[in-house]
Amino acid sequence: MKIKKAEIKDTQEIFLLVQNTIRTAYKDAYTKEEVDFFSALHSQEAIKEDISKGIVFVLLDNDKILATATVEDNHLMRVFVEQSHIGQGLGSKIMDFVESEIAKNYRESLLDTSIVAKDFYTRRGYVYTHSDSIEINDGKILKYDIMKKTLTEGKK
Numbered sequence: 001m002k003i004k005k006a007e008i009k010d011t012q013e014i015f016l017l018v019q020n021t022i023r024t025a026y027k028d029a030y031t032k033e034e035v036d037f038f039s040a041l042h043s044q045e046a047i048k049e050d051i052s053k054g055i056v057f058v059l060l061d062n063d064k065i066l067a068t069a070t071v072e073d074n075h076l077m078r079v080f081v082e083q084s085h086i087g088q089g090l091g092s093k094i095m096d097f098v099e100s101e102i103a104k105n106y107r108e109s110l111l112d113t114s115i116v117a118k119d120f121y122t123r124r125g126y127v128y129t130h131s132d133s134i135e136i137n138d139g140k141i142l143k144y145d146i147m148k149k150t151l152t153e154g155k156k
Contacts, residue, residue, distance in 0.1 A: 003097045006056035006068070008048065013065045014058065015044040021080045029115040037136040038114070042078055050078070057101075059094045067094040074106035079117070095124060103151040110148050118145060125149045 006014060019039060026035045050056045050070050056078075059067035067090045070078040076098060081091045102109045112132070113121050126147040133143045 001059060001061045001066075001093070003057055003059050003094060005054055006051045006058045008051055010056075010058060010065060011044060011048045011051060014047050014051075014056065014068050015042075017065055017068060017082050018042045018047070018078065018080045021083055024083050025086075025116050026114065033136060033140060034142055037142060047078075057094065057098060059090055059097075066090050069094045069098045071098050071102060074102050074109055076102070076109050076111040079111075091120060092124070099149070099151060106151065108148050108150050110146065113145050113147050118147075121147050121149075 019042070022035060022038050022042065026038060030038070047056065050072075053072075055072050056068060056070045058065045065082070066085050067081045068078065069076065069080075076095075079091065079095065079098075081094075099109055109126075111121065111126065113126075126149045129146045129148050131143055131145050133141045136142045
């Protein structure tokens, strides 16, 4: 297994991994409207734009993408593991990698968490800082938590 920066040619594979995970893992935790919001948020265009910025990483096994994470400055986003590989430590592997990348320049990592990932992040040492919300459609509000983790090597 290896972790590398994603390339434009990886866009479709990352998109399908993310969408499959959202549609499968989020369906019991969120309403259909909320799932649709997450799906639209992580569109193919958004993923491609982030890849072009050089901020998307992928974990590969035999050239198949099994996990992805996006890092902008010290903000960790779009961390997803291929559904059939959840529970095999791949989320921890990609998190270890991106946290070490963040730690080169920052003292802490920040993220917005979904209900389904909050326990995972808590086990990794992330702590709740506050809640925020966003209007998703027709006045409906989606609440989410912001979490942070102090990193060991940060410069800023």
